[in-house]
Amino acid sequence: MKKIFILKTIVDILWIISWPLILIALCIVPYLFINDDFSSIPINIRGNTILHFNLLSKIILSIMTISILLLLYSLYLFKRVLLLFMRRKIFDNIVLTNLNKIGVLLTFFSIINIICSFIYNINFGKIEFEISINPLVSTLCLGLFFMVLSEIFKIARDQKEENDLTI
Amino acid sequence: MPIVINLDVILAKRKMRSKELAEIINITTANLSILKSGKAKAIRFSTLNAICKALECQPADIIEYIED
Numbered sequence: 561m562k563k564i565f566i567l568k569t570i571v572d573i574l575w576i577i578s579w580p581l582i583l584i585a586l587c588i589v590p591y592l593f594i595n596d597d598f599s600s601i602p603i604n605i606r607g608n609t610i611l612h613f614n615l616l617s618k619i620i621l622s623i624m625t626i627s628i629l630l631l632l633y634s635l636y637l638f639k640r641v642l643l644l645f646m647r648r649k650i651f652d653n654i655v656l657t658n659l660n661k662i663g664v665l666l667t668f669f670s671i672i673n674i675i676c677s678f679i680y681n682i683n684f685g686k687i688e689f690e691i692s693i694n695p696l697v698s699t700l701c702l703g704l705f706f707m708v709l710s711e712i713f714k715i716a717r718d719q720k721e722e723n724d725l726t727i
Numbered sequence: 728m729p730i731v732i733n734l735d736v737i738l739a740k741r742k743m744r745s746k747e748l749a750e751i752i753n754i755t756t757a758n759l760s761i762l763k764s765g766k767a768k769a770i771r772f773s774t775l776n777a778i779c780k781a782l783e784c785q786p787a788d789i790i791e792y793i794e795d
Contacts, residue, residue, distance in 0.1 A: 721768075722769070725766060725767050726767070726768060726770070727762045727769075727774050
């Protein structure tokens with residue numbers, strides 16, 4: 561089970577690095593609405609530098625910033641799941657609940673960001689067709705996968721229980 | 728559950744303890760306890776075979792169906 565130790569270490573490092581992001585996210589939202597001039601701070605949405613700072617773009621930016629908190633919470637839940645796996649509590653109720661929550665959070669994060677990017681591009685940017693794998697769509701698939709995984713773990717737990725009670 | 732396990736009755740008739748039976752049929756006392764208490768979800772034929780052989784009885788002596 562060495563792989564799980566490596567994964568847990570990486571997730572722990574990511575979690576520690578993400579702490580400043582949480583603080584920045586919480587500070588940036590009120591700053592967006594107070595300040596009107598962002599020429600000194602280049603802000604990008606999916607490679608497009610934001611040039612228009614009206615109410616709509618500020619709302620979009622705020623929503624996208626807050627959605628990062630969803631992502632960070634899912635990272636925290638994943639950390640807890642890995643800790644339970646290391647303690648060999650594979651089919652614990654907390655694992656099942658957390659896997660489902662991670663899936664829901666990732667799904668919401670990707671949907672919110674897809675919609676916000678689309679609205680921003682329609683209003684201020686340009687619509688482009690690109691032949692590539694959209695990272696947000698990949699995140700959406702990952703979110704749905706975690707929800708499916710939660711269901712599969714539930715089936716596995718029930719089967720294990722039945723097997724344990726077979727004499 | 729409508730299926731009732733009468734293992735205690737047979738053990739008393741044969742004057743055998745649960746621990747002895749568990750050792751003879753090679754299962755743990757914990758598993759035998761699960762069986763006796765009715766918490767078991769299923770029983771393997773091999774286990775049923777071993778119990779009947781050890782207690783010199785029929786499956787019907789151990790397993791009974793009582794409608795709710």
